[in-house]
Amino acid sequence: MEFVTWCGLFKIGHPVIDQQHRELFRIVNEFHDQLTRGQPSRVAIDTLNGLIKFAQEHFADEEVISKEFGYPEEQQDRHRHIHEKLIYDIFDLHKEISGSESIDLKSISNFLNQWIILHILIEDNQYKAFLDH
Numbered sequence: 001m002e003f004v005t006w007c008g009l010f011k012i013g014h015p016v017i018d019q020q021h022r023e024l025f026r027i028v029n030e031f032h033d034q035l036t037r038g039q040p041s042r043v044a045i046d047t048l049n050g051l052i053k054f055a056q057e058h059f060a061d062e063e064v065i066s067k068e069f070g071y072p073e074e075q076q077d078r079h080r081h082i083h084e085k086l087i088y089d090i091f092d093l094h095k096e097i098s099g100s101e102s103i104d105l106k107s108i109s110n111f112l113n114q115w116i117i118l119h120i121l122i123e124d125n126q127y128k129a130f131l132d133h
């Protein structure tokens with residue numbers, strides 16, 4: 001079973017952003033699936049590296065696109081800070097699992113769930129209204 005499932009609720013209404021969000025879901029699912037096998041394997045760490053890289057690219061694209069659509073400067077700054085925090089947080093997860101023999105799957109699952117879902121549903125939904133104009 002998929003760990004996080006994409007649905008219409010996550011749609012922002014911009015083809016590039018929606019496609020990138022779906023790809024984030026795909027990588028998170030792949031990573032989660034690899035972790036369910038027990039210890040943090042080389043393969044899982046590689047997937048996590050890919051997730052971090054893709055998230056950085058996505059956040060940069062999102063900042064450019066939301067700016068183009070007139071997302072106000074102040075909210076833009078706030079959004080950028082949130083993106084920075086999301087990257088710090090996922091680097092922390094990387095540090096935590098890359099040096100350890102075993103993992104706490106439940107706490108990592110909670111983290112990933114919040115990391116991806118809160119970002120899209122709460123933060124990205126705020127610039128959604130600007131894409132309509």
Ligand SMILES: [Fe+2]
Pocket residue numbers: 021058062119120124
């Ligand atoms: Fe996003």
